Amino acid sequence: MKIANLPQEFTAALPILETITTAGFEAYFVGGSVRDMLLGKAIHDVDIATSAYPSEIKALFNKTVDTGIEHGTVMILDHGNGYETTTFRTETGYTDFRRPDSVNFVRDLAEDLKRRDFTINALAMRADGEIVDLFNGLEDLDNHIIRAVGDPVERFHEDALRMMRALRFSAQLGFVIEDTTNTAMQAEAHLLVNIAVERINVELSKLMLGKAAGEGLLGFAQSGLFNYVPNIDMGRELDIVAAGLKLQGQTLSDDATAWTYLIDQLGLSEGDAAGFLKAWKHSNDFSKQVKTAYHFIQLYRQQTTITAWELYQVGTALPIAIAVLKLNFSSFDGDKYLTAYHSLAITNKRQLAIDGQQLIATGVVKPGPKMGKILADIEHAVVIGKLKNHLSDLLAYAEMLQSKGE
Ligand SMILES: Nc1ccn([C@@H]2O[C@H](COP(=O)(O)OP(=O)(O)OP(=O)(O)O)[C@@H](O)[C@H]2O)c(=O)n1
Numbered sequence: 001m002k003i004a005n006l007p008q009e010f011t012a013a014l015p016i017l018e019t020i021t022t023a024g025f026e027a028y029f030v031g032g033s034v035r036d037m038l039l040g041k042a043i044h045d046v047d048i049a050t051s052a053y054p055s056e057i058k059a060l061f062n063k064t065v066d067t068g069i070e071h072g073t074v075m076i077l078d079h080g081n082g083y084e085t086t087t088f089r090t091e092t093g094y095t096d097f098r099r100p101d102s103v104n105f106v107r108d109l110a111e112d113l114k115r116r117d118f119t120i121n122a123l124a125m126r127a128d129g130e131i132v133d134l135f136n137g138l139e140d141l142d143n144h145i146i147r148a149v150g151d152p153v154e155r156f157h158e159d160a161l162r163m164m165r166a167l168r169f170s171a172q173l174g175f176v177i178e179d180t181t182n183t184a185m186q187a188e189a190h191l192l193v194n195i196a197v198e199r200i201n202v203e204l205s206k207l208m209l210g211k212a213a214g215e216g217l218l219g220f221a222q223s224g225l226f227n228y229v230p231n232i233d234m235g236r237e238l239d240i241v242a243a244g245l246k247l248q249g250q251t252l253s254d255d256a257t258a259w260t261y262l263i264d265q266l267g268l269s270e271g272d273a274a275g276f277l278k279a280w281k282h283s284n285d286f287s288k289q290v291k292t293a294y295h296f297i298q299l300y301r302q303q304t305t306i307t308a309w310e311l312y313q314v315g316t317a318l319p320i321a322i323a324v325l326k327l328n329f330s331s332f333d334g335d336k337y338l339t340a341y342h343s344l345a346i347t348n349k350r351q352l353a354i355d356g357q358q359l360i361a362t363g364v365v366k367p368g369p370k371m372g373k374i375l376a377d378i379e380h381a382v383v384i385g386k387l388k389n390h391l392s393d394l395l396a397y398a399e400m401l402q403s404k405g406e
């Protein structure tokens, strides 16, 4: 198969391939960019594989960065673009199930392609657009199949994260995982304990945002992989299955919504949700958004009316809560809450017509611990509509609070 018109991302890199081949080496586009081009999807990073050794690449180009030179990767900088260029390599020894004990540089493309994870990721493309397809990756792309290259057990022993990648690609692309690959995932799922939580997090996040996230979660349950990730107890299979079934035909728009959805489906207490987010090594800001959205969801479940103050407190996490509630209650009217939120007198403390500095400047309130309390009372009174957000009203109110407290 030969691609007639290469997308711009590739044509921009052609001079690099030419420099390498003119020097007598081989060079190909490989991996995700070739796969995504064939699928007609947006192309992210254009990766290059070459028979040239890192030292030979560095001798050919003026500007390079050693991004992973011990594994054979050098980044070539060219007109503001960076191209990860990796020497063909074989790997040996996977005692920790996540990376090779050693890599060996080789001159043969086939050796390099056969250690890659899935057939659709083991395609290479020459500068002239000719596709090198040694493992029927093109056929699998056509048939929407995720299939390990060669023996799936070997591939998963080389890097156990690949099992999560299989689920992630199936969810992103709407592909089915081929039987032998799937069986190997069930058998080797336990190896996932060797993988850093951050890396599993990235894959589970991508899975949940996939167009076939529901099927991806069903695969997460069925493979048993969920048993080997942080803070999801053994025996939660039915919760994951339920999460997957509910998501079929639906998509989640962002990471915060996805993780709030997962926590909600697991039925965690708010305290456990906090521990869960920590165990998965989410950032503090991200966790705060999720916890705030989840708190609102709990309030909604416990009571029928939501107060203005509760809306104010959910703040920018409201769309997350709404998206998750919509998945749970088909008749949930999210617009009602958005409208109510946008008609609040203020949605942020900074929108108050006065701040602490000004309060002190007017002489109404003396600096000290009381001032924080007075400001908080003002904020609350404005949000619930008891007090107008006008400077004169706020000053009068502050004066009243101050004299009352003395
Ligand atoms: N555990 C892994 C990770 C990567 N690869 C190989 O390295 C390529 C690039 O890896 P990466 O960028 O992580 O994945 P992509 O397939 O490019 O997918 P994405 O679109 O998410 O970048 C893959 O296509 C695959 O050939 C692999 O064999 N095993």
Ligand SMILES: [Mg+2]
Pocket (backbone or CB within 6 Å): 031, 032, 033, 044, 045
């Ligand atoms: Mg990539």
